[in-house]
Amino acid sequence: MLLLQFFPFLHILTVLTFSGSPVFASAPSGLWSKFIYAPASRVVYPQAVRKTVGSVHNADSLLSPADGFNNRGAALSGNESWVTLDFGIEVGGLVTMRINSASSSSGLALSFTESPLFISPTTSDDSTYPSANMSYDGVLHLTEPLTEGVWTQPTSTLRGGFRFLTIVSTSQSETTISNVSVEISFMPHVEDMRNYSGYFYAKDPVFHDQDFLTKIWYSGAYTVQTNTVPVNTGRQVPFVSSPGWQNNATLGLAGPIIVDGAKRDRAVWPGDMGVAVPTQFVSTNDLLPTKNALSTLFSYMDPLTGALPESGPPLLQMGSDTYHMWTLIGVHNYFLYSGDTAWLEDLWANYTKAVGFVLGKVDSSGLMNVTGLRDWARLGGGGHNAEGNALLYKVLIDSADLAIHINQTSLGETWSVNASSLKTKFNEAFWLPSAGMYRDNTTTTLCPQDANSMAVLYNLTTSAAQASSVSEGLTRNWNELGAIAPELPDTISPFIGSLELQAHFVSGNDERAMDLLRREWGYMLYTNLSVQSTLLEGYTANGSIWYLLLARSQ
Numbered sequence: 001m002l003l004l005q006f007f008p009f010l011h012i013l014t015v016l017t018f019s020g021s022p023v024f025a026s027a028p029s030g031l032w033s034k035f036i037y038a039p040a041s042r043v044v045y046p047q048a049v050r051k052t053v054g055s056v057h058n059a060d061s062l063l064s065p066a067d068g069f070n071n072r073g074a075a076l077s078g079n080e081s082w083v084t085l086d087f088g089i090e091v092g093g094l095v096t097m098r099i100n101s102a103s104s105s106s107g108l109a110l111s112f113t114e115s116p117l118f119i120s121p122t123t124s125d126d127s128t129y130p131s132a133n134m135s136y137d138g139v140l141h142l143t144e145p146l147t148e149g150v151w152t153q154p155t156s157t158l159r160g161g162f163r164f165l166t167i168v169s170t171s172q173s174e175t176t177i178s179n180v181s182v183e184i185s186f187m188p189h190v191e192d193m194r195n196y197s198g199y200f201y202a203k204d205p206v207f208h209d210q211d212f213l214t215k216i217w218y219s220g221a222y223t224v225q226t227n228t229v230p231v232n233t234g235r236q237v238p239f240v241s242s243p244g245w246q247n248n249a250t251l252g253l254a255g256p257i258i259v260d261g262a263k264r265d266r267a268v269w270p271g272d273m274g275v276a277v278p279t280q281f282v283s284t285n286d287l288l289p290t291k292n293a294l295s296t297l298f299s300y301m302d303p304l305t306g307a308l309p310e311s312g313p314p315l316l317q318m319g320s321d322t323y324h325m326w327t328l329i330g331v332h333n334y335f336l337y338s339g340d341t342a343w344l345e346d347l348w349a350n351y352t353k354a355v356g357f358v359l360g361k362v363d364s365s366g367l368m369n370v371t372g373l374r375d376w377a378r379l380g381g382g383g384h385n386a387e388g389n390a391l392l393y394k395v396l397i398d399s400a401d402l403a404i405h406i407n408q409t410s411l412g413e414t415w416s417v418n419a420s421s422l423k424t425k426f427n428e429a430f431w432l433p434s435a436g437m438y439r440d441n442t443t444t445t446l447c448p449q450d451a452n453s454m455a456v457l458y459n460l461t462t463s464a465a466q467a468s469s470v471s472e473g474l475t476r477n478w479n480e481l482g483a484i485a486p487e488l489p490d491t492i493s494p495f496i497g498s499l500e501l502q503a504h505f506v507s508g509n510d511e512r513a514m515d516l517l518r519r520e521w522g523y524m525l526y527t528n529l530s531v532q533s534t535l536l537e538g539y540t541a542n543g544s545i546w547y548l549l550l551a552r553s554q
């Protein structure tokens with residue numbers, strides 16, 4: 001259900017005119033331009049042959065597409081002979097190739113994977129469902145008999161994210177192919193995917209790669225681009241039965257729309273947007289996908305209670321107080337970055353109702369009792385929970401700010417008062433002096449990564465010393481690959497980690513933040529288990545790319 005990245009320093013070329021409406025401009029080209037991962041053309045070709053098995057001849061010809069008509073192409077024969085092509089970066093879309101020659105008994109199948117660990121002639125990496133056997137998706141068989149000429153993948157079998165494409169011969173007969181390409185499906189509304197409005201360039205004087213900071217900035221930006229998809233390319237729910245996958249579900253009211261992950265879930269998840277949208281703002285300033293996602297979530301608000309869905313359609317899961325609040329935070333982010341007053345005014349009645357939904361969960365203790373328990377995969381999280389209350393504080397502060405912008409001053413003042421009293425209760429209930437951190441709830445001494453990061457970032461701390469104490473305490477969860485979340489054991493979550501990263505900066509511990517950045521984001525960027533161009537939703541403490549081992553609910 002999530003991903004990714006961080007947003008460091010702003011270089012935004014959005015100029016406010018005297019009338020207050022934004023004027024968009026492109027980033028200049030410069031030393032940073034070569035770090036943009038997004039390809040110059042929507043049609044991309046393999047950059048390398050990763051592997052061949054069995055009888056495969058002339059595989060390298062697939063790297064010279066222009067010669068497609070001039071050579072015989074690559075020849076595959078024999079059951080389970082295969083070639084794996086490497087696109088060099090994360091891509092996603094539909095494969096096209098030319099079948100130069102095929103006999104009546106020829107057969108071909110395709111498999112896809114992000115990680116090279118899952119290169120296989122019999123299955124793709126899991127995108128439909130994270131099955132224990134990791135063989136849920138299987139391969140895409142081309143309809144037989146094969147027809148000579150250009151073949152394009154059926155749209156419903158779109159693969160949203162992969163780096164490696166494996167082409168498998170499934171019969172003894174020889175088949176020759178050429179000109180294998182992928183037409184990228186993300187960022188459908190943009191002609192030039194490299195036309196950023198922000199840019200970033202800095203040398204890291206300490207790290208083994210001095211371009212690390214620049215690379216990680218562009219990697220976060222590209223991750224968000226791969227998550228910006230056409231509205232009719234969502235994962236089908238109910239999930240198709242194994243083997244198979246289907247990405248032709250409708251994701252919302254309008255497209256393009258921002259989803260949580262290119263490969264999966266391919267659905268709107270507002271928690272992920274908490275990190276993705278600031279990234280989107282500073283890089284491409286492409287806010288339409290966010291507006292569409294937020295409008296979609298509000299259109300599914302429960303008219304009786306004001307509860308918002310945890311995820312967009314077709315999943316449309318309900319029952320998450322924290323994701324309800326992430327949607328409200330998303331409204332503030334979107335308004336802050338866009339100044340879209342008309343949209344906010346149109347939403348306002350629903351927005352206030354949705355704020356009322358969570359305020360209504362504040363009980364006589366003065367704290368919110370979290371009862372919608374679904375969350376970012378962490379364990380626990382119910383009752384008088386620190387993360388839920390930290391998010392409520394952020395929602396109240398943001399809502400008070402929004403209210404001022406649309407002249408609802410007295411409502412804004414009420415929310416401000418509610419925020420102040422919540423801050424007091426939060427510190428009374430959750431501060432654990434013996435740890436110098438906040439505890440998860442009133443019946444535990446576990447000090448979670450999420451609430452402690454949020455407490456600093458959202459200013460629930462009451463002094464600089466307290467914020468620094470939390471920042472220091474968080475380092476006790478680190479190993480060489482990142483920050484392990486005590487509330488989801490054995491797991492490194494870049495979503496929550498990105499909040500921690502900001503908390504170190506906000507508390508004035510810049511060196512500590514840079515240290516975490518190099519460990520966690522450095523691992524994600526450089527590990528050869530991943531795609532070395534986009535970032536991860538999660539991994540285990542030892543760097544294995546598994547996530548949700550404990551809570552395989554997505």
Ligand SMILES: *[C@@H]1O[C@H](CO)[C@@H](O)[C@H](O)[C@H]1NC(C)=O
Pocket residue numbers: 024025026191192195197
């Ligand atoms: C780049 O994007 C800006 C908006 O941010 C747009 O005005 C401009 O036309 C785009 N340029 C190209 C070459 O697509």
Ligand SMILES: *[C@@H]1O[C@H](CO)[C@@H](O)[C@H](O)[C@H]1NC(C)=O
Pocket residue numbers: 043065066067068069096098179181
């Ligand atoms: C190769 O495929 C691309 C994408 O479908 C197409 O535009 C191009 O014309 C093809 N080239 C040849 C030589 O067939």
Ligand SMILES: *[C@@H]1O[C@H](CO)[C@@H](O)[C@H](O)[C@H]1NC(C)=O
Pocket residue numbers: 079080170171172
């Ligand atoms: C190809 O190999 C697979 C796996 O070994 C086997 O299940 C299948 O029957 C074989 N097909 C043919 C046509 O030989």
Ligand SMILES: *[C@@H]1O[C@H](CO)[C@@H](O)[C@H](O)[C@H]1NC(C)=O
Pocket residue numbers: 131132133134135136242243
């Ligand atoms: C993998 O597990 C799924 C259930 O999660 C099952 O439907 C499928 O048949 C299994 N695939 C293989 C190849 O065993």
Ligand SMILES: *[C@@H]1O[C@H](CO)[C@@H](O)[C@H](O)[C@H]1NC(C)=O
Pocket residue numbers: 156246248249250
């Ligand atoms: C999705 O694709 C499948 C397979 O082509 C098709 O049966 C189904 O009707 C499509 N669904 C939608 C919503 O387009």
Ligand SMILES: *[C@@H]1O[C@H](CO)[C@@H](O)[C@H](O)[C@H]1NC(C)=O
Pocket residue numbers: 295298299300301302303304346347350
């Ligand atoms: C407000 O919520 C209702 C459902 O309660 C929904 O039908 C409507 O589309 C929403 N309006 C906006 C602008 O979000």
Ligand SMILES: *[C@@H]1O[C@H](CO)[C@@H](O)[C@H](O)[C@H]1NC(C)=O
Pocket residue numbers: 379380381382383440441442443444446487
């Ligand atoms: C309180 O926190 C602990 C530690 O995170 C957790 O195990 C427990 O389930 C939480 N209680 C509730 C009601 O969620």
Ligand SMILES: *[C@@H]1O[C@H](CO)[C@@H](O)[C@H](O)[C@H]1NC(C)=O
Pocket residue numbers: 363369370371383384
């Ligand atoms: C929160 O509300 C639930 C459901 O009403 C209740 O069972 C639980 O005891 C409450 N938790 C606290 C800490 O009051």
Ligand SMILES: *[C@@H]1O[C@H](CO)[C@@H](O)[C@H](O)[C@H]1NC(C)=O
Pocket residue numbers: 341405406407
């Ligand atoms: C708020 O009030 C000010 C002063 O009356 C007015 O200029 C502004 O347009 C109002 N803003 C909105 C969103 O109604």
Ligand SMILES: *[C@@H]1O[C@H](CO)[C@@H](O)[C@H](O)[C@H]1NC(C)=O
Pocket residue numbers: 359360362414415417418421
């Ligand atoms: C919010 O503040 C208002 C005004 O002081 C008060 O009436 C209301 O009870 C407060 N709500 C909560 C949940 O604290």
Ligand SMILES: *[C@@H]1O[C@H](CO)[C@@H](O)[C@H](O)[C@H]1NC(C)=O
Pocket residue numbers: 459461462
């Ligand atoms: C943090 O909260 C305190 C009140 O507790 C306030 O004085 C201070 O201005 C806030 N800081 C920021 C950056 O909002």
Ligand SMILES: *[C@@H]1O[C@H](CO)[C@@H](O)[C@H](O)[C@H]1NC(C)=O
Pocket residue numbers: 116117528529
């Ligand atoms: C990753 O790199 C290590 C060290 O060079 C190597 O042993 C390993 O085989 C590589 N793994 C993959 C999946 O490429």
